[in-house]
Amino acid sequence: MMNVPVEEKIFHAQKAVPMDKHNSSISIKVKDLNVYYSSVHALKSVTLDIQKKAVTALIGPSGCGKSTFLRTLNRMNDTLPGARIEGSVIIDGVNIYGSEINVVALRRIVGMVFQKSNPFPKTIFDNVAYGPRLQGIKNKSMLEGIVEESLKKSAIWDEVKDRLEKPALELSGGQQQRICIARALAVNPEIVLMDEPASALDPISTAKIEELIHELKKNYTIVIVTHNMQQAARVSDFTGYFYLGLLVEHGETKKIFTTPDKKETEDYITGRFG
Amino acid sequence: MTDITQELTRKNHHPAEWLIEKALFISGIASIVFISLIFLFLFKEGMLTFKSVSPLDLIGKWVYDPYDEKNIFKVMWQSVSEVPKYSIVPLVCGSFLVAFPATVISSVFGIGCGIYLSEIASARVRETLKPTLELLAGIPSVVIGFLMLAVVATFVQDLFHTKFRLNAFVGALGVSLVTFPIIVTLVEEALRAIPKELRDASYALGATKWQTIWKTVVPAAVSGISAAVLLGFGRALGETMIVLMATGNAALVTLDMFSSVRTMTANIAAEMGEVVQGSEHYYVLFLVGAILFTMTFVLNICSEVVINKMRRKLRM
Ligand SMILES: Nc1ncnc2c1ncn2[C@@H]1O[C@H](COP(=O)(O)OP(=O)(O)OP(=O)(O)O)[C@@H](O)[C@H]1O
Numbered sequence: 032m033m034n035v036p037v038e039e040k041i042f043h044a045q046k047a048v049p050m051d052k053h054n055s056s057i058s059i060k061v062k063d064l065n066v067y068y069s070s071v072h073a074l075k076s077v078t079l080d081i082q083k084k085a086v087t088a089l090i091g092p093s094g095c096g097k098s099t100f101l102r103t104l105n106r107m108n109d110t111l112p113g114a115r116i117e118g119s120v121i122i123d124g125v126n127i128y129g130s131e132i133n134v135v136a137l138r139r140i141v142g143m144v145f146q147k148s149n150p151f152p153k154t155i156f157d158n159v160a161y162g163p164r165l166q167g168i169k170n171k172s173m174l175e176g177i178v179e180e181s182l183k184k185s186a187i188w189d190e191v192k193d194r195l196e197k198p199a200l201e202l203s204g205g206q207q208q209r210i211c212i213a214r215a216l217a218v219n220p221e222i223v224l225m226d227e228p229a230s231a232l233d234p235i236s237t238a239k240i241e242e243l244i245h246e247l248k249k250n251y252t253i254v255i256v257t258h259n260m261q262q263a264a265r266v267s268d269f270t271g272y273f274y275l276g277l278l279v280e281h282g283e284t285k286k287i288f289t290t291p292d293k294k295e296t297e298d299y300i301t302g303r304f305g
Numbered sequence: 306m307t308d309i310t311q312e313l314t315r316k317n318h319h320p321a322e323w324l325i326e327k328a329l330f331i332s333g334i335a336s337i338v339f340i341s342l343i344f345l346f347l348f349k350e351g352m353l354t355f356k357s358v359s360p361l362d363l364i365g366k367w368v369y370d371p372y373d374e375k376n377i378f379k380v381m382w383q384s385v386s387e388v389p390k391y392s393i394v395p396l397v398c399g400s401f402l403v404a405f406p407a408t409v410i411s412s413v414f415g416i417g418c419g420i421y422l423s424e425i426a427s428a429r430v431r432e433t434l435k436p437t438l439e440l441l442a443g444i445p446s447v448v449i450g451f452l453m454l455a456v457v458a459t460f461v462q463d464l465f466h467t468k469f470r471l472n473a474f475v476g477a478l479g480v481s482l483v484t485f486p487i488i489v490t491l492v493e494e495a496l497r498a499i500p501k502e503l504r505d506a507s508y509a510l511g512a513t514k515w516q517t518i519w520k521t522v523v524p525a526a527v528s529g530i531s532a533a534v535l536l537g538f539g540r541a542l543g544e545t546m547i548v549l550m551a552t553g554n555a556a557l558v559t560l561d562m563f564s565s566v567r568t569m570t571a572n573i574a575a576e577m578g579e580v581v582q583g584s585e586h587y588y589v590l591f592l593v594g595a596i597l598f599t600m601t602f603v604l605n606i607c608s609e610v611v612i613n614k615m616r617r618k619l620r621m
Pocket residue numbers: 068069071073091092093094095096097098099100111
């Protein structure tokens with residue numbers, strides 16, 4: 032069918048994306064980012080540097096634009112009708128809103144895990160192998176290797192290794208979410224975005240995901256949205272506080288949670304507001 | 306009684322609400338009652354066939370042939386004859402020779418069109434295409450039949466050099482015009498039911514739009530699409546006017562798509578008007594109707610089962 036040539040094209044296009052790796056510690060540079068949904072001004076001049084191989088947590092009350100911000104980083108907003116974006120997001124020296132950017136290739140570099148676990152109605156194996164297969168990998172043993180490695184990295188290998196051919200939807204919510212993480216890692220991204228990945232999970236599954244995030248930051252840049260202050264404090268190295276589309280404050284998590292510069296931040300964190 | 310007990314034991318139902326609820330319930334089960342009644346009636350009348358006709362006669366009949374001095378097993382439908390022959394084999398052949406190609410044609414185009422409408426077409430294109438489809442669905446089948454008979458049959462004959470001008474294929478083309486909008490609508494619905502989260506997951510893994518359609522959306526909707534095809538097939542089996550006009554109505558035992566055929570439906574429509582009520586012939590026609598009804602009923606059940614399977618698979 033027609034997907035073969037398309038696949039080929041993208042596979043090559045991915046290599047064409049310039050990725051000049053300068054040894055800076057900054058993974059994503061966001062400058063003057065504005066997002067509008069038809070009439071809603073959802074993000075207002077957000078400027079923020081996201082550190083490499085660290086966890087950045089985004090906090091703030093509901094509707095303040097955290098998810099919107101996260102989706103600008105892999106251009107998932109492109110799929111929303113009526114969304115308009117201004118400003119620049121620079122990843123490894125390339126503005127991902129530049130005219131020559133291959134969005135498909137970008138999304139392989141910037142993976143995403145959603146709030147509601149959304150495995151495909153396929154087997155566990157096929158879920159994790161989905162991304163690699165898109166890139167044209169057909170070799171069975173190669174796929175098996177990738178699947179195993181990704182599931183191990185996502186701390187779910189032991190739980191599912193005997194039932195890789197079972198539907199992913201038969202797993203528990205927490206297991207499904209880790210399958211989704213494995214699926215994202217299987218594409219070998221550099222950055223992983225997580226939108227409230229544990230909000231629908233029980234405390235034990237949440238603890239597992241947090242542990243996992245801790246492990247993952249050795250190799251990946253992680254940006255996580257969370258409503259849970261303790262979670263932000265536990266897992267993140269940096270924290271950004273959003274309010275009404277503005278990035279109110281951003282800095283090291285330790286500082287934000289102990290001596291924030293802004294009164295609003297302190298009020299939100301201590302629960303006096305929000 | 307205290308206030309609280311009074312409150313706790315208060316009836317929530319107003320008498321009028323009770324009445325409305327019952328009325329809705331009755332209209333709800335009315336369809337079940339009607340179906341059961343039709344079923345019962347068809348079968349009761351159809352079974353009376355076997356008063357004078359043996360079940361084997363429905364396949365074929367041994368008839369003495371004076372020219373051959375032999376008994377010959379005749380697999381044919383000749384209801385008005387000195388020795389009536391009621392083999393349903395040619396009728397079943399005819400029905401399938403029309404319904405099957407019609408379903409194939411309308412599925413190929415219908416699934417394509419459904420995918421286009423749900424996944425690719427802009428809102429504006431969709432807003433023009435959908436009313437057009439409804440228009441197509443609203444064309445009386447006698448008009449389609451006439452078109453097939455008067456125009457398309459000639460085209461088909463010129464193109465394929467067929468022996469018969471009116472044949473199963475011409476009928477199938479006409480019937481596919483009826484099943485096409487049904488299949489498109491059902492396929493589109495099945496695709497739209499696929500949650501946005503699944504598409505997002507695919508895009509986020511670096512899939513293109515086409516990859517997302519072929520590897521996520523269509524596979525997730527495959528049960529719904531199969532159900533659409535099954536329902537289309539059921540509808541094709543039941544179509545009457547078009548086949549009556551366009552297939553030539555010769556009750557031949559054949560597997561040739563370009564031969565004239567007579568379907569079960571056309572047979573009933575053509576003969577029911579002249580048959581003597583309560584005669585053997587009359588009961589056989591009912592039996593044919595009952596068989597047809599059973600086939601479409603089974604197809605509908607199958608598609609229902611298939612749709613439920615999809616719901617379960619997607620946890621919807
Ligand atoms: N698809 C959309 N179309 C229109 N407006 C949207 C859309 N998505 C978000 N918005 C608006 O943009 C603003 C920011 O929404 P966003 O989802 O980013 O908030 P959030 O911080 O993630 O909230 P929550 O914590 O509840 O998830 C809100 O005012 C919301 O109503």
